[in-house]
Structures are given as C-alpha cells and as structure tokens.
Amino acid sequence: MPAQQEQNAARWRIYEALLQATPDLLYVFDIQHRFIYANDALLTMWGMPWDDARGRTCLELGYEPWHAAMHDEEIDRVIATGQPIRGEVPFPHQTKGTRIYEYIFTPVFGLDGNVEAIAGSTRDVTERKQHEQHLELLINELNHRVKNSLVMVQSLARQSFNNATSLEDAHEKIDSRLLALSTAHDTLTRENWQSADILELARDVSALCEPDASGRFVLEGTSCRVDPRRALALSMALHELCTNAVKYGALSSPQGRVRIAWERRVDVDGRDVLELVWQESGGPPVSPPARKGFGSRLLERGLKRDLDGDVDLAFDPAGVAFRVSMPLPATVSEVIL
Structure with missing residues (x-):
C-alpha cells in the first residue's frame, strides 16, 4: 500500500474513533437527502444496523411525514444557501422513549465550491x-x-x-x-x-x-x-x-x-x-x-x-x-x- 494511502487509512481510523466515541448523533446526507453515514449513537437511537439504514431517506427510515418533510426542506435550504441551519425536535429513541434533540446541518463543500453533502450533528438535550x-x-x-x-x-x-x-x-x-x-x-x-x-x-x-x-x-x-x-x-x-x-x-x-x-x-x-x-x-x-x-x-x-x-x-x-x-x-x- 503506498504511503499516502496508509496515511489516509490511519487518518480515517482516527476520525472514525472520534465519531464513534461521542454520545452525539453524527451523520451525513448526500444531496438527494439519503444517509451516507451514521455513527453508532444514531444507529442505536434508530435500533437498526447500518446496512438497513444505508442510502435511505428520513421518510424511508420511518420518520413521521411532517418530520421527514421538515428535514427535506432544511437540507434543500443548506444546499441552496451554503449556510448551516439549526433546529430542535422531539424523536422517539428506541430504548429511552421520546427525547428532545437539538441539531445542526452543515454544508460540505466540494473542490468546485458547490455543496456536495450535508453533515449533521444532533444532541440529546432532554434533561436540560x-x-x-x-x-x-x-x-x-x-x-x-x-x-x-x-x-x-x-x-x-x-x-x-x-x-x-x-x-x-x-x-x-x-x-x-x-x-x-x-x-x-x-x-x-x-x-x-x-x-x-x-x-x-x-x-x-x-x-x-x-x-x-x-x-x-x-x-x-x-x-x-x-x-x-x-x-x-x-x-x-x-x-x-x-x-x-x-x-x-x-x-x-x-x-x-x-x-x-x-x-x-x-x-x-x-x-x-x-x-x-x-x-x-x-x-x-x-x-x-x-x-x-x-x-x-x-x-x-x-x-x-x-x-x-x-x-x-x-x-x-x-x-x-x-x-x-x-x-x-x-x-x-x-x-x-
């Protein structure tokens, strides 16, 4: 394996360890609103393995229609403006019941300067x-x-x-x-x-x-x-x-x-x-x-x-x-x- 590939692989392992260590829900949408990444905390909330969630939209994953439509509109807005967007929403956790979550959708820009993906971070703020x-x-x-x-x-x-x-x-x-x-x-x-x-x-x-x-x-x-x-x-x-x-x-x-x-x-x-x-x-x-x-x-x-x-x-x-x-x-x- 070339040195550059080894460095990239090592860097990815570090990033993955960080992404899995946090209790926050971390994920990435493509510009068609499909999930292309979800960390273990999010998969635990959903109660499903990544193979069942990969490439699916919020609506396809069982989100309430109003909830899925809200995120679709927010993703489109991030793509159009290139600006992050914040929100707060209740969602049923697989084992903890309904919780209150704060989230932020952030644009990921490609080399051409266009938004090529949307990174998301969600935090459980129920106790607060x-x-x-x-x-x-x-x-x-x-x-x-x-x-x-x-x-x-x-x-x-x-x-x-x-x-x-x-x-x-x-x-x-x-x-x-x-x-x-x-x-x-x-x-x-x-x-x-x-x-x-x-x-x-x-x-x-x-x-x-x-x-x-x-x-x-x-x-x-x-x-x-x-x-x-x-x-x-x-x-x-x-x-x-x-x-x-x-x-x-x-x-x-x-x-x-x-x-x-x-x-x-x-x-x-x-x-x-x-x-x-x-x-x-x-x-x-x-x-x-x-x-x-x-x-x-x-x-x-x-x-x-x-x-x-x-x-x-x-x-x-x-x-x-x-x-x-x-x-x-x-x-x-x-x-x-």
Whole structure:
C-alpha cells in the first residue's frame, strides 16, 4: 500500500474513533437527502444496523411525514444557501422513549465550491430542557409567593397602624407579626415549600409567643401535613391567639393554660377534613371585646377565606375558644410519628 494511502487509512481510523466515541448523533446526507453515514449513537437511537439504514431517506427510515418533510426542506435550504441551519425536535429513541434533540446541518463543500453533502450533528438535550422547565416553574412560584408575602406584609402593616394606640404599639405589633410570618416561612423552607406539619407549626408559634412557658401549652394531635397556603394562615392565626392570650387571656395569669388540639377525619361529604381547636383556661374571666381588632378579623374572616373552611371564635367566660374545620387537598398526606 503506498504511503499516502496508509496515511489516509490511519487518518480515517482516527476520525472514525472520534465519531464513534461521542454520545452525539453524527451523520451525513448526500444531496438527494439519503444517509451516507451514521455513527453508532444514531444507529442505536434508530435500533437498526447500518446496512438497513444505508442510502435511505428520513421518510424511508420511518420518520413521521411532517418530520421527514421538515428535514427535506432544511437540507434543500443548506444546499441552496451554503449556510448551516439549526433546529430542535422531539424523536422517539428506541430504548429511552421520546427525547428532545437539538441539531445542526452543515454544508460540505466540494473542490468546485458547490455543496456536495450535508453533515449533521444532533444532541440529546432532554434533561436540560426539563431543568429549564423546572426552573421556570420555580421562578413563577417564587414570584407568586413574593407577591402574596408583600400583600400580607402590607395588610399587617396597615392593620397594625390602624389599630395601634401609639406609634410604639404599632411598631411592636408589626415586629411580632413579621417575626411570626418569618418563622412560618422558615418552617416551609425546610420542607421545600411542599407542606408543613401542624405539630411543628404549633410548637413554633407557642415557643415564639411564650419562650419560657412551654409547659403551659398542651398540644394534642398526631403529625398532619397541610399545604403552604393553609400553613401560613394557621401560623398567623395561632400567633394572633397567642398574642391575645399573653396580653388579656390565659397566658396573662400564672395559672393559665392553652390547649391546642387537632384531628383529621372524614366528614359527611366524604372529604378529608382537619379540625383544630384552641382552648384557653385558668386565666381571668373573658368578655367579648367592645370592638373587633385586626386579630379578630383575621381569625373570623381572613382565615375562613384562606383555609376554605369554617371558623368559630368564642369569648367564653372560662377562656377564649377558637375552632376551625378545613378540607385538606388530596395530595397532602398524613404522617404518623
């Protein structure tokens, strides 16, 4: 074999090794749109040997008519313009199912300057596309949460000032309510904003409200998870109840106690329902307030709206009682410790 032929053969072996080593799909069309080369990655995607694919067009290889027609038009455009063309298309992999592919068709010029073939390179970008879609969903969800949080902060600030007796009182109310909101956000962040445990929410709020009085709270109920919207609403409601109990209710007296109990059950309509009760005892006698402040409106109206449930706030002489019954989404599951 002449030296030049040996060099050409060695060069071809190197090129072939490179073409077969890449996971990308590499191929060549002639100007009649027939495959004249396909590497192993492409043959694996098709699920056929090269002898069955050689010299066949996309349509003859079983591509959907719209898909084959699209590539025919692109090949003709590359031949006519001498410019590469890029695209993206879904295609069924023989073993992996439908995947998303990015491809580029590049002209191969002959010695006369005309396009004599079209080289193609295709890459599987399914995971990247899925990641981009997931990232877009996360950004949309973050925007939604930020807007909701800003609306809640605006409402807290407005109501705190409207119902405050002084500027100092307003600052104190705003600070405590924002801290409660922040604590609820921390709890949800630990759970990737999927759900929150009622038991953890009750513990967090009671500890935030009365750090040195954990023995004055009785928590009754198994672990039960609620979605983020209901978790935030319950946290803010429990915080308002705690704040009222410290200032005027059971926790304003050394003998006072608070019982927080919850139970998950199925109602008469077959819905999965969570019932939660806040009951104060041992404090000073209770009488209904002369006017309803932000806390009462939050518990009776805001919470009813946010939880899509029924609420009842009673100023019994023996202690404030608050009950809430709310349907739970089917996707939120109960976890028993």
